[in-house]
Amino acid sequence: MRFSLLRNTTLGVLIAAAFLASCESGVSPLIGEPRPFTIWGLLDAAADTQRVRIFSIEGEPGVDRPGTLDAAVTTTNLETGETVAWTPYQVTYDDGVTAHLFEAAFRPVHGQRYRLDVARSDGAVSSATVKVPPEVDFTIERSDTSPRVYAYVRGDPLPNLLGVEMRYEATNVPPAQVWPTDLKLHPVVNYPVEISYQGTEDIVRDGVRYDINMVDDFAIVEETYKSRCLVTEGNPNIALRRIEFHFISANEEWNPPGGVFDPEVLVEPGALSNIENGYGFFGAGVVVAERWTPPKGLRDFIGFSSEQGCSLVPSAGNPACTSPPIPCLDNVNEDIWSLYF
């Protein structure tokens, strides 16, 4: 009796175990994506050759995509009907990653609309339609004695203006020699600082005006240099090589949420995208810029200086000689980017 009970129980347990073990345990996290391509690129009205980067949307992870991409790229000028077929080519980066690019030799015409089509052999197409912005009239009002600069942008109509910035191409000024002699001496660091003027424009007749005070900008440059340990108490000087005011005259769709190109926001598929049946962004625009170097007197007035803190005869009592700047990284931004490049 006991034996048969034990036998039946064992049999029951084994059957139950076999049943339970065979229950579905697989998992398929990939649910598929019907859109065929992701497109990154733009029509540059200042360039004679246009390029676009195409990613096929894959069901397998990985960044290394050798082989031919099943895609044909064309652009059509919607004003003239002219169609251009783009030529595929590949670029392989140092780490073995292959990029699939297409190029076409033409210069887009200001004010005209173009459609980009990326077609797969099975008929799936991703496409984008963009209008090349009209030309703008850009003038800078500045003098050799005043830190105030006025930048005027006029157009009819005034296009979308992106990335409006003053760029200060500056370096720190470490001492020529240090004391004691075994103290590490870092070379000059070229660290440009870009200060955004996006959204600060004043409306003027036929356009906008940007009011720039380079003394105020210098405070930002100095703070940036301090935060990266590029200046010290004994070596506080920052030398200015050149200034550039620039912006992009862009198509209307090239407008990030909140006016900021935040990669953490824009990385989400669909954020800032004008691609139909695909992901990515295809823009149209042109960079407009003016560069100049203020005279020494104005540079000094603004706050820049090329003077070294330490004399040619270093001494232990001179902090400029004993505390040379040692650059430090900004964990918040630079670490994350260096992770990928």
Next chain:
Amino acid sequence: MTTPLSRNVRILLGLVGFAVLFMPGRVHAQQHAVVRGFVTSQDDGQPLQGVHVILTRDDTVLGAVTDPDGIYLIGRVPEGQYILQATFIGFETFADTLDLAAGDSQHLDIALAEQQAAIGEVVVEAERETGAARVTAGQQRVLPQDIELIPSPSVSGDLVNYLAAQPGVVSMGDRGGQVFIRGGEPSQNLTLIDGMNIYQPFHLLGFYSAFPSDIINNADIYAGGFGAEFSGRLSSVIDVQTRNGNKRHYEAGVALTPFVNSARLEGPLVGNISFLGSARISTLEEVAALYVADDLPYRFGDLFGKVHIPIARNHQTSVSTVHTFDRGTLAEPTLFSSNNEIRWKNTALGFRHLVLPRALPILGEALFSWSRLQTEFGPRDEPSRTTDVDNYNLEVNFTNFGQRAEVGWGFFVRNVELTTDLGGTYQNIVDNFVRSTNAGGWAEPEFDFGNGLRLRVGAIGQFFGNSGFFVEPRMRGVFERGIHQWSMAAGMYRQNIIGLSDRRDAASIFTAYAEAPTGEVPVALHGIAGYRITPSSSLEISAEAFYKNLRNLFIAEWTSFPRFTTRLQPADGRVVGMDLRVEFRRPNFYAFLNYGYSSTRYNAMQESLPVWFGTDQLAFRPPHDRRHQLNLILSGSLYGFDMSARWNIGSGLPYTQVRGFDGFILMDGVVDVEGIQGFPRVIYDRPYEGILPTYHRLDLTIERQMSTRAADITVQIGAINAYNRPNLFALDVFTLQRTDQLPFVPTAGIEIEF
């Protein structure tokens, strides 16, 4: 420079001095007598908890029940001659006659002798003081014998196995070292051992924790709704009290298994002073790896030591120390992280002093402890992330005893020092050193209305670092009528030191600790309602419903970059659920069936949500939201063999599905798309809308105990995952690699006790 310790001492002494001036009971103590003392076992000197100590005179009956330290105190006793009786099932009844005058304060220690005939039903009755279904408003008391009923690959049990068998408790299975209680995250659990705060007590292999059953006197588990004596955590409390070493003779034990080897030594020192020491070290890499196909790259261990010093008849001191360490890799290297090894160490030292003042009907407890958690992630010589937590805790607690009311109150000062180097893990958290002080007081009277109704209403007032002063009301109530018991609990809870984890990756259990931003201290509201029925001495059934409302949480932001470095986003949440438990006990048979339903939802408030999903907030199920869970535990004796089985089934956990993979280039200007390499990108579906497969597993053990003149020997064989279910532990959606829990693993072990 003022050290945290000296500053804490000054703050605390000031608070205590102020309180003593207004101490309740000072006046009444002069008009009544007080009887107090310690009740211990005559056999080994261990304190006996749950002993009924009763004073009787004519129609007057006054009494008390001993606490985990064996302390009883009967206050407000009118003068007269009384018969004192101490009764405890399994022990001979103690009786004495006391003549008490007004203002008398008698101290009477009682040593109970074991009944030689205590077998069978008596043992069963004794065990009814606790039990898996004996839950009162989220609180249950666990004794070592309860833990031993759960199958475990070690011969002696571990508290974590008992926890994992409870409804509403979600563990990550046999890997991971994390326990979620009723929707609360691991860092929201307050885990104490002899008053020492242990931040990460669960070992990498899910069967083990810092709490082996052979050092435990009792453990109180509060799944929520805990009283005012506990603070600083949002979700739950695990309060472990260790036992004292044997005060009569030396004892030693050694256990050898393929997973862990352990040793224990205890005995008397000088006079009535005793010690207890325990050590465990994993042997997975040396032994289990020989016959288990899966990689088991885990090394862990723990040390525990305690000295118990009865200074005087009414003063007791104990010194405890704990050290644990873990090292292991939970997932394979990935494209973006070549070394996923995590290492952590807990170290703690604590002093606990108990006093029964002669002049007052009061029990006093002073605690001082220091504990440290050190965690590293990445290569050993150059970890990519580290976080250290140093916790200094100084508190005094009192209990005033009256006939119808018992008042618990106290003060505390906690100093937490956080040192973090996150290597950009949480990009909007600045790596630094933070010192945060948390000081306050609590009071919680318990009223016994005499008709089966008991009510505890209390509050905590405390300062949290720079965030300000907060008051947290608490309430617990119980109504007993015959075989029925109704209970409820409610309260407000805040947590200033928060754990930051990236729950998108189950294999990444690195938790960084940080102080909550000023004005944004996470806060929770709990509500619990329960019912219990005990139809017979063998059967107990209970049901509980619970609700937690969570505010000011911090969770990882979503990103389509294939990495686990992220920014943090604010979130709110709520947990709602219910537990059902049925426990059946007979002398040679034990069964425990439980079912838990729990629904946890977080409401994320990431700034990008309007851009991504067209909504300001997005409700989702966090990845520990196991909706349904069922446990069946069977244990019995047959032909001298003790057999245990545990079958656990849990519904699948949420995860985020993937639509595809492409690349991302930041189009922030006239970009040279040829010169920029760009980033690999994952095209995710909406967050956590996929469900992983159901988890289920059967564990079995068979034990045989043998006694010789020199030693007691226990031999155990068993099977983990007896029917070899491929349960998923982690799924790397970047590489589509899955890591499973342990497959079928046979185990064997032997324990020798001298």
